[in-house]
Amino acid sequence: MKGKAETSSKRLSSLDSLVQQYKLPEPVLVTRPTMPSFEEYCGRLKGIWERRWLTNEGELHRELERRLAEYLGVEHLSLFCNGTIALMVALQALRINGGEVITTPFTFPATPHVLYWNGIRPVFCDIDEKTFNLDPSRIEQHISADTKAILAVHVYGTPCDVEAIEEIAHRHGLHVIYDAAHAFGVRHKGESILQYGDLSMLSFHATKLFTTGEGGALVCQSEAQRKRINNLKNFGIADEETVIGPGINGKMNELQAAFGLLALETIEQEIENRRRLAGIYREGLRDIAGISFLEDIRDIRSNYAYFPIIIDEEQFGLSRDELHNVLKQFNIFTRKYFYPLCSHFPCYSALPSSAPSNLPVAERIARQILCLPIYGTLDEEVVQDICTVVRKLSESAHNL
Ligand SMILES: Cc1ncc(COP(=O)(O)O)c(C=O)c1O
Known part of the structure; x- marks a missing residue:
């Protein structure tokens, strides 16, 4: 019991100092529309x-x-x-x-x-x-x-x-x-x-x-x-x-x-801006254990509409839910698209095909997915800062 309480208070104090150091000055939402003139x-x-x-x-x-x-x-x-x-x-x-x-x-x-x-x-x-x-x-x-x-x-x-x-x-x-x-x-x-x-x-x-x-x-x-x-x-x-x-x-x-x-x-510019931001995310997150993401696919012109990551709790040190919640303290507002699965909604959960045993991959991905902020007018530096926060959180979770 004592060990657990000690770990939580250690966690809280190291989180406090990270927040003080790395909190973004303004809230960053998962998306924002690019407005025309x-x-x-x-x-x-x-x-x-x-x-x-x-x-x-x-x-x-x-x-x-x-x-x-x-x-x-x-x-x-x-x-x-x-x-x-x-x-x-x-x-x-x-x-x-x-x-x-x-x-x-x-x-x-x-x-x-x-x-x-x-x-x-x-x-x-x-x-x-x-x-x-x-x-x-x-x-x-x-x-x-x-x-x-x-x-x-x-x-x-x-x-x-x-x-x-x-x-x-x-x-x-x-x-x-x-x-x-x-x-x-x-x-x-x-x-x-x-x-x-x-x-x-x-x-x-x-x-x-x-x-x-x-x-x-x-x-x-x-x-x-x-x-x-x-x-x-x-x-x-x-x-x-x-x-x-x-x-x-x-x-x-x-x-x-x-x-x-x-x-x-301005849509081509919007896609190009997002392509650059996706590149910065990939570079910044690539060597963090327990984080994976989608790569460009051959023969596909992507639109970079979202930047989802998959979190492997054991390797990363925090669960998806823990990361989602803790990022809010840094002014980073991510979304758990798509959790819960539609098969969990009360209107569908009784269907035979909604049984979790029928949907093992979807069940796992829905627990591990997190969409990070991406939109055309998002600053490149902010994306770098988000990567730094994710990295620091993983390091501090492992050092406890
Ligand atoms: C996959 C998917 N299908 C359908 C919709 C519904 O579209 P709308 O909000 O335009 O009705 C959305 C988003 O809103 C969506 O993400």
Whole structure:
């Protein structure tokens, strides 16, 4: 007992002195949006005021759809008010509104929730320990007579094994939908990652690389499909007298589109700034025992949307939770994306596929993952300071 109390008080006093020495002057959050020029945004707003056209496929909405399709290298894109509604509409567009869909538990809650809202039972499949994405070698064991589709997520923008997923889906006659909320601008062998599957969803939430505050898009494979999606996101209205089905209101408005048009002008710079910061993190953390991270992948143009690290408690000296909490004292605010796993939520935990024994890799990664701050306007020195704090914490944990 005495030994334990002594260790904790030693820990506290060495932590206090580290905090005094290395605390950052200002809080650093996991992300911050890069804002377009206020004056230029006001210029765009002036046009909206003059036209008095606020939503329903306005001029800026049409322009943003055109420019995004061009930038991303896709042909058919439809804008939305957010990514969640876009994913809801993706399932409706493919007429999937029952049965089962195979998906990952290592994602944001929206992914399984859109299945639930469409009357579909999520079936959780384990993930790959290197990419944190669906493990294709474990998908087939979950396919049943009720399976309609695979809903895969390009977690942190790292592409799924799209070829393996496509092959399995083709063999079993299943649809493939990608939650590409994190994968804006990611390219695979020079081609947009959004071209795979029946449909891909993008999120333009304030926490995302490309943002319109709230917003999103669906990328699909044909103009006919885009037309159906456009009707579904507008209450099912096809023309003044025709409603083709039970649609919803998923439209992006002109104020969001104006923001997006300006954000698009600086997106390459944003990715380049993040690429540099990711390089500094990798250099600063590489030789710290018990810390690992994702590396660049051959043939993939990454977007550096997140900087996740994996913490091996035994080697590092602190658990993920301890590191997450202690960093707050240094003004460093990290996030445990994605903990807890979606399979642990009360609405899904009773599903047979939610059993931890079915998801050993996801269970482990969710306990070890931590996303460090990364955004285009983050100072390089701050990233170096964060690496120093992580290193000092590990050293001091080992010296106790
Ligand atoms: C993987 C994933 N899917 C879906 C969403 C939902 O997108 P939105 O917030 O635009 O509705 C998010 C983020 O917010 C996400 O990270």
